[in-house]
Amino acid sequence: MIRDYTLFIGPNHPGIHGNFSVKLQLEGDTIVSAKGDSGYLHRGFEKLMEHRLYLQNLALIPRICVPEPDINEAVYAMAIEELMGIEVPERAKYIRTIILEAARVNAYLFSLGGFGAMIGIYTLMQWSVGDRDYMLDLFSKLTGARIYHMYIWPGGVRRDFPSGFEEELLGWVRYIKDRLSDYDNLFFKNSLFVDRTKGVAKITDEEALNSGVTGPNLKATGVMQDVRIDEPYAAYPYLDFKIPVLSEGDAWARTIQRRMELELSLNLIEQAVKKMPKKGPVTVKIPNPFKWRIPKGEAYAKVESSRGEYGFYFVSDGGTKPYRVYVRGVSMPHMYPLAERLLIEANLSDAPMIIESLDICPPEIDK
Amino acid sequence: MDKKDFEKSSLIAPLSAVKFLFKKPHTIQYPKEQKPVPERFRGFHINDLEKCIGCGNCRDICPCAAITMIDPKEFHLVKPIEGTTYLRPRIDYGRCSYCGLCVEICPTGSLNLSKDLIYTSQDADSFIWIPSLKEKREQGFVQSDEITPLMLNKIEMPELEPGVRKKTFEELILGFSEEQAAREAARCLGCGICMQGCPAHMKIPEYIQAIFDGDYRLSVKYMLEDNALPGICGRICTHKCQDDCVYNYKGDAIQIMWLKRFATDAIRDYSTAKPYKLQKTNKRVAIVGSGPSGLSAAYYLALMGHSVTVFEKGPLPGGSLGLGIPMYRLPVYEIDKEVDNIKNLGVEFRLNTEVGKDVLFKDLVDNFLAIYIGVGLSYGRAINLKGEDHPDVIQAIDFLRQVKIEGRRDIPRRVIVIGGGNVAMDVARTVVRLQEMEYGSVGTLVQAVSLEDWDIMPASKEEIEGAMAEGVVFNPGWGPKEVSLNEKGNIKGLLIKKVKSVFDEMGMFSPTYDEEIVNFIEGEYIIEAVGQMPDLSFIPEELMKELKFTPRRKLWVDEYGETSLGGVFAGGDLVETSLGNAISAIANGHRASIGIDAFFKER
Numbered sequence: 011m012i013r014d015y016t017l018f019i020g021p022n023h024p025g026i027h028g029n030f031s032v033k034l035q036l037e038g039d040t041i042v043s044a045k046g047d048s049g050y051l052h053r054g055f056e057k058l059m060e061h062r063l064y065l066q067n068l069a070l071i072p073r074i075c076v077p078e079p080d081i082n083e084a085v086y087a088m089a090i091e092e093l094m095g096i097e098v099p100e101r102a103k104y105i106r107t108i109i110l111e112a113a114r115v116n117a118y119l120f121s122l123g124g125f126g127a128m129i130g131i132y133t134l135m136q137w138s139v140g141d142r143d144y145m146l147d148l149f150s151k152l153t154g155a156r157i158y159h160m161y162i163w164p165g166g167v168r169r170d171f172p173s174g175f176e177e178e179l180l181g182w183v184r185y186i187k188d189r190l191s192d193y194d195n196l197f198f199k200n201s202l203f204v205d206r207t208k209g210v211a212k213i214t215d216e217e218a219l220n221s222g223v224t225g226p227n228l229k230a231t232g233v234m235q236d237v238r239i240d241e242p243y244a245a246y247p248y249l250d251f252k253i254p255v256l257s258e259g260d261a262w263a264r265t266i267q268r269r270m271e272l273e274l275s276l277n278l279i280e281q282a283v284k285k286m287p288k289k290g291p292v293t294v295k296i297p298n299p300f301k302w303r304i305p306k307g308e309a310y311a312k313v314e315s316s317r318g319e320y321g322f323y324f325v326s327d328g329g330t331k332p333y334r335v336y337v338r339g340v341s342m343p344h345m346y347p348l349a350e351r352l353l354i355e356a357n358l359s360d361a362p363m364i365i366e367s368l369d370i371c372p373p374e375i376d377k
Numbered sequence: 378m379d380k381k382d383f384e385k386s387s388l389i390a391p392l393s394a395v396k397f398l399f400k401k402p403h404t405i406q407y408p409k410e411q412k413p414v415p416e417r418f419r420g421f422h423i424n425d426l427e428k429c430i431g432c433g434n435c436r437d438i439c440p441c442a443a444i445t446m447i448d449p450k451e452f453h454l455v456k457p458i459e460g461t462t463y464l465r466p467r468i469d470y471g472r473c474s475y476c477g478l479c480v481e482i483c484p485t486g487s488l489n490l491s492k493d494l495i496y497t498s499q500d501a502d503s504f505i506w507i508p509s510l511k512e513k514r515e516q517g518f519v520q521s522d523e524i525t526p527l528m529l530n531k532i533e534m535p536e537l538e539p540g541v542r543k544k545t546f547e548e549l550i551l552g553f554s555e556e557q558a559a560r561e562a563a564r565c566l567g568c569g570i571c572m573q574g575c576p577a578h579m580k581i582p583e584y585i586q587a588i589f590d591g592d593y594r595l596s597v598k599y600m601l602e603d604n605a606l607p608g609i610c611g612r613i614c615t616h617k618c619q620d621d622c623v624y625n626y627k628g629d630a631i632q633i634m635w636l637k638r639f640a641t642d643a644i645r646d647y648s649t650a651k652p653y654k655l656q657k658t659n660k661r662v663a664i665v666g667s668g669p670s671g672l673s674a675a676y677y678l679a680l681m682g683h684s685v686t687v688f689e690k691g692p693l694p695g696g697s698l699g700l701g702i703p704m705y706r707l708p709v710y711e712i713d714k715e716v717d718n719i720k721n722l723g724v725e726f727r728l729n730t731e732v733g734k735d736v737l738f739k740d741l742v743d744n745f746l747a748i749y750i751g752v753g754l755s756y757g758r759a760i761n762l763k764g765e766d767h768p769d770v771i772q773a774i775d776f777l778r779q780v781k782i783e784g785r786r787d788i789p790r791r792v793i794v795i796g797g798g799n800v801a802m803d804v805a806r807t808v809v810r811l812q813e814m815e816y817g818s819v820g821t822l823v824q825a826v827s828l829e830d831w832d833i834m835p836a837s838k839e840e841i842e843g844a845m846a847e848g849v850v851f852n853p854g855w856g857p858k859e860v861s862l863n864e865k866g867n868i869k870g871l872l873i874k875k876v877k878s879v880f881d882e883m884g885m886f887s888p889t890y891d892e893e894i895v896n897f898i899e900g901e902y903i904i905e906a907v908g909q910m911p912d913l914s915f916i917p918e919e920l921m922k923e924l925k926f927t928p929r930r931k932l933w934v935d936e937y938g939e940t941s942l943g944g945v946f947a948g949g950d951l952v953e954t955s956l957g958n959a960i961s962a963i964a965n966g967h968r969a970s971i972g973i974d975a976f977f978k979e980r
Contacts, residue, residue: 066440069476140403154419195390204386
């Protein structure tokens, strides 16, 4: 047996998403210690934003997080709206909600696919990535691009729905809902999945709260905390919904939590499309970008992303460019120190699965 | 689904996925099969190069610095249209992020995105090109009329109501408040296309930015770099810059002139703007005439350290500004403010001193190292109208001087103004005010007769609209034929004839009439405002012979304003490079001051 050796997962490894590395110290098959090694993906977004006009940043910020770019646009817009005291038109609020929920579904599908691959169920990945692509086509129809939409801007959204878009969107929602039973049979009720995840990488609610864990990872420990309920933004105050909460706190519970929230998001899209005002402006008049000044002050805007509380802390000195933007990446506390601790004593073959069960998105650690 | 539904696991259930072996896959067989590209797709650019004006706003907004403005060879040969440049955007598709912000900001709407996003090549340089219509790409993401970051609507300038302003010679434009000025300045994109239109090439984007920043002193400093009389220009300029503003394509131009007026009003003493002043040189320059070009030359020469003396035949400095422009457009104290600024630099003013009478031109040549002639067109041009020598037919320039300087207030009830230029508008609107004061608009009538029809009338749009609002009746497209008198020998009206065309094929002024169609308009008093002539009789004959004139009988000068006499410079309405407005006279004066300085250095 090989004793005492170091193994790198990443930065180029199918077991990790993005250029991120985990340095594992092993004794045989058992992990003795784990150390996250970030820095391969540092692009300096926070600094870059300080050198761009407020409107120019629109093209930059979605790139922080690839699986769910819309949250960046939303928090950026919300922070500026708070500082400028702008009220977004109601229709724009609903459109934002629909976009954010569709993006959440996309992100869940993407990460579920990844999870499936980590434990060898590659079929799941092919299904979910394919189903996600149908929504990307719709995004392309709405915003002009598949991934980087640059669609939500301060004051509202950039364009109204094209005609007939609501029906196509609802068609996609119905399609995913139909597909859920296939997903359940293949994956969520699969003994392979259940046996490998039950009781693995368990965290308690106390530990989760102490280390700043949010989102499904926290809700899976039994703590009901969700920005959509606690500090509702966009059209969430007008919607009627109840967020499911599990209690086990292990890898299984986290995954099932995502599965249930995925269904909730689909319902929310249907509800929002139904309640949305049929006519009206979708944005307030945005100012001349070259002379767009934001009043001096600071704001923290946050949304519930698919991984948890995602926010921008935004400081303006009254100029035409942000003075400082701090990005609260959700995955940062999930990796450091949570994943590092959970990996200890775990089996090597479980390591990618544990990281994936926390839905760690390396671009949020390195920004 | 509830949590409890997932509690039970199964090894059999996943096998249901086998049925998908017999279903169609997600993937399509590209390129045999292709997905429809959505309407709003953001792909490569399409640019209508004819519509594009090369303003460079797309380059400025591009977050990726993917756009450079370059001069494509095929356009360099094309005659430039005013308010455009040769430059067209060239896009580096290695940098472009397809955000479409360039499309949102494009003031003409020429730049759009296409549905095309596929291009392959092994040559990295070939990914940089100038988009045009040539590639025949299908239109994708386009500019929206409703949702745009362009601020198309101007801030309305507050002015006196027509009913109120008719009764007074008070300034009718009230000026922006600080908040209004900031809002108007915030509209400016800062592209600087307007600078081409301005004869003085003022640094317009910079001074508007300074107004936006609230630094009015800096703003005035920028203005004074190219224009010695910004406060006057802020009131009476013909604002060619606004005609070139990129906002004209979709909305209202930035009101550059009113912004200039606002900033100069905010700074009472220009010396606090701290212009850069050189050391004294003791080189003496004489300036004949204190009109806009003379004042401008005096200001810049004084800044260069030369000793300047201005000779003015009238009692007040300002020339045509002081004498010709009515009080409601340019109050005397505004001229004084600008003149005081020039006086503070040490310029000596010799008022009531007519060159050729009180002081001889020969003496100037002997006592000064250089002379600048800026006497302008101080005599009204006669039109050889039958009956023109009647005492109730008067020249516009004399009339305006009588009203403004001599305080004339008497006016007949019905007046005819001949002319369609800005001077004619000044005259007509002055007459309206005098009549209002004397008769309270009972039975009064002011009629304007102009050769030019509405579309080619030389007066500015604002002036024509202002005159109409004040009740001036226009007769466009008619030429004067004969003054008609009654039996007592008083004027009873004017016979007018229909105009066929105003310009000949060469575009030169050469009116033709249809003598058959004749009309009669009533009036007891006729004011001719058809143009002015220079008076150069003060120049001695032997020097006059050496002076060169252009084919259009204007004084010939080189690009620095030097006439064919060495050391004698000229500018303003006397020379051909002037467009007959204050700002080009100011620009002439500035150019001549540089020429005079260079002349000293060469000696």
